[in-house]
Each structure stands twice: as structure tokens, then as C-alpha cells.
Amino acid sequence: MTSPAVDPAPETSPAPTGPAPAAPAAPGPARRRITGAVWLALGIVYIVWGSTYLGIRIVVETIPPFLSSGARFIAAGLILTAIVAWRRGPSALKVDRRRLGSAVLVGLLLIPGGNGLVVLAETSLSSGLAALLIAVVPVWVVLLRTLLGERPGLGAFGGVLLGLAGLGVLTLPGLSGTVKLSGILLVITAALLWSLGSVASSRLPMPADPFTASAYEMIAGGIAGLGIGLLRGEHHGLDLGAISGRSWAGLAYLLLVGSLVGFTAYVWLLQAAPLSLVATYAYVNPIVAVFLGALVLNEALTWPIVLGGAIVVAGVCLIVSTERRR
Known part of the structure; x- marks a missing residue:
């Protein structure tokens, strides 16, 4: 998700998750030391x-999406x-x-918006296709920034057009019935919500400590996701004994590495x-997701995935390269 694209945003985030603010008086992200x-x-x-x-x-092979x-x-x-309370004292959480x-x-x-919808979508979509659909986050970020009064530049808008074209190609399997169109629409919605969270995190007054911010974001988002799972009735008929060992292993990996390490790194990067x-x-x-999906799960690399993915990546490259020159 997981998942922003230009100066969520991801991400996260979020993940989150826009680019440097247009107002000269504001301390734009581009001034941050790398x-x-x-x-x-x-x-x-x-x-x-x-x-x-x-x-x-x-994970979603045997564990319900929002509950997981x-x-x-x-x-x-x-x-x-x-960890924050132990290393920095309880006051760091205030x-x-x-x-x-x-x-x-x-x-x-x-989390429930960006990540949760992707998890739900992957009950019917391949991991590679989901990742490529999420790759259009930079496109949404540029469009959101434009709505907020910024002027991303012609190169960024060229990237938006490329990204939307790639998104159209990636949607073809859903339109043809090869995969569920509902899954594709879920990921597109997830990308938009992730972009909103990413842009918001750079504009709202956030906790000064990024690790504290990440902790509160994960707890709040996790509680909401759990609530959505219960409202969807995902707990009905859930048999913990029927959950496969590899799903448990996948959940442990997502918790420790994906959430604790990856999401926290993303939230820290946003600041x-x-x-x-x-x-x-x-x-x-x-690219990583498509490679791993094909290698581990033998996911097919169809022409819409290859062509659409290449167009989306080209659009993202154009957007990011344009923003980094600003």
C-alpha cells in the first residue's frame, strides 16, 4: 500500500502517499536535506x-481482508x-x-481507505495488477494539488495523461470480464484515498515526532479497519484452525515488516x-510486486498488464522528474 507521488504521499503515507507547495513563503519539501x-x-x-x-x-487466501x-x-x-515510550519516554506520545x-x-x-481496499481487492485480483493500479497515485496527487490551487507544470500534466492512459489499459481485463471490474475499481478508489491522506499529511498540523504520528495513524486506521470487517460480517464462520500456515506467516510479515518498518519509514519520509x-x-x-507475483504465485503477465504497467511507470517517471526540477 501498500502505495503518493509527487512533492502518498503514500504514501504514509498513510500511504500514505503533494509536491512542494506553490506559495514561496511556505517552507517547501524540496528544501529538506536529503x-x-x-x-x-x-x-x-x-x-x-x-x-x-x-x-x-x-494472507487473504484464508483470512478475511479487513479483519487481517x-x-x-x-x-x-x-x-x-x-517502542516510542520506552526509547523516548511517555511524554513523546503527548x-x-x-x-x-x-x-x-x-x-x-x-489505512482502511488506501490499504484496506487494496486488501479487499486482492481477494479477486493478482498482486501484480493491484500494484500497477496503485502506481497511479502520483496522478491523483497532481490532480489534487491542482484543485488546491497549485500549478504542477506541463511536464506533470503530461505524466497525468500518460498515467490515465496506462490506467485505461490496465482496466481492460475488467471490462472484458477476464478479472472482476469491481476489484479494479476498489484499487482505483484506494489510490485516490491514499493520495488524499498523503497530501493531507503534508498540510495538516501533525505530531512533531513522526514515529508518534505513525503509531496514532496505525492504531486509528487499524481500529476502523477492524470495525469495517465486523460490519461486513467477516467474523461469521471464521475458523482460526482453518487458517493456513502461510497465511499466518504472511500476516506476521505484513505486521512486522510491512506495517511496523515500511509504514513507519514512509511516514518519517513524508516529514x-x-x-x-x-x-x-x-x-x-x-516492478517488485509484479516480479514477485510471477515468481512466487505464477501470476500471468498478460499484455494489458505489461503494456499498461509500462505506460503508468513512464507517466510516474515524467511526473517525478518534472517535480524534482522545480
Whole structure:
């Protein structure tokens, strides 16, 4: 999801998750210093999040989508809360209502909105196709920034057109009946919500400590996801004994590596690095996801996936390269 694209945003986030603000008076993300820690966190997001699509596909084989997503993020958020309190003291978790509300809102957009819908969609879609559909997050980010009064530039809009064209090609399997169109629409909606969360996280007053922000986002989003799962009746007939060992392993991987490590790295990047740089994960994750899906699950690489994916990645590259020059 997981998942923003230009300076969620991801991500996350979120994941989250827009690019540098247009107003000259505002301290734009592009002015942030790119350190070794930034590159390390970016590498984690590149590889870890690319692999989470495979993990999700394995988890939903025998575990309901929203219950698995909600439980994963609640557990990861509580673990991170304990780590923050242990390493920095309980005072590090104290935030005012305004910042707590912002963290909760971003968490709702990124987790049950962005991640939860992807998990639900992967009950009917391949992990590779889901990842490629999520790759259009940069397109939504540019469009959202435009609605907010910014001027991303002609190159960014060219990338938007490419991205939308690629999205159209990727949607062909759903229109032809090869895969469920509802699954494709779920991922497109997830990408939009992830983009909203990513843009919001760069504009709202967030907790100063990114790890505290990440903990609150995961707990709030996880609780919401769990609630959605219960409302959907996912607990009815759920037999823990019938859950496969590989689904349990996949859930543990998503919790510890995908949520605790990957999501936290993403949220930290949103505050520490230019969003245009963070957004580059959007064209690395799909490549990792498609490769792993084909290698581990023998997912087919059809021509719409290959062609549409290539167009989307080209569009994202154009958007990100244009933003990094601004």
C-alpha cells in the first residue's frame, strides 16, 4: 500500500502517499536535506512495500481482508507506541487534540481507505495488477494539488495523461470480464484515498515526532479497519484452525515488516524528505510486486498488464522528474 507521488504521499503515507507547495513563503519539501537516513528509509519503502502486495495476496487466501488489515495495523501501532515510550519516554506520545485529530484523519485515509481496499481487492485480483493500479497515485496527487490551487507544470500534466492512459489499459481485463471490474475499481478508489491522506499529511498540523504520528495513524486506521470487517460480517464462520500456515506467516510479515518498518519509514519520509523524492517508490513498488507475483504465485503477465504497467511507470517517471526540477 501498500502505495503518493509527487512533492502518498503514500504514501504514509498513510500511504500514505503533494509536491512542494506553490506559495514561496511556505517552507517547501524540496528544501529538506536529503541525508543517508533518507536514502535508507527510501530503500526500505522501495523493497518492503513492493513485497507487501504478495504478502497480502497470500494472507487473504484464508483470512478475511479487513479483519487481517485492521488487526495488523492495531498490533503494529501498539508495538510502535511501546517502542516510542520506552526509547523516548511517555511524554513523546503527548500531542494536542488538533494534531491527534490530524493523525487520526490521515490514518483513516491511508489505512482502511488506501490499504484496506487494496486488501479487499486482492481477494479477486493478482498482486501484480493491484500494484500497477496503485502506481497511479502520483496522478491523483497532481490532480489534487491542482484543485488546491497549485500549478504542477506541463511536464506533470503530461505524466497525468500518460498515467490515465496506462490506467485505461490496465482496466481492460475488467471490462472484458477476464478479472472482476469491481476489484479494479476498489484499487482505483484506494489510490485516490491514499493520495488524499498523503497530501493531507503534508498540510495538516501533525505530531512533531513522526514515529508518534505513525503509531496514532496505525492504531486509528487499524481500529476502523477492524470495525469495517465486523460490519461486513467477516467474523461469521471464521475458523482460526482453518487458517493456513502461510497465511499466518504472511500476516506476521505484513505486521512486522510491512506495517511496523515500511509504514513507519514512509511516514518519517513524508516529514523528512521532499515528497517528489518519496514518490519515486510509486514506480519501483509495482516492478517488485509484479516480479514477485510471477515468481512466487505464477501470476500471468498478460499484455494489458505489461503494456499498461509500462505506460503508468513512464507517466510516474515524467511526473517525478518534472517535480524534482522545480
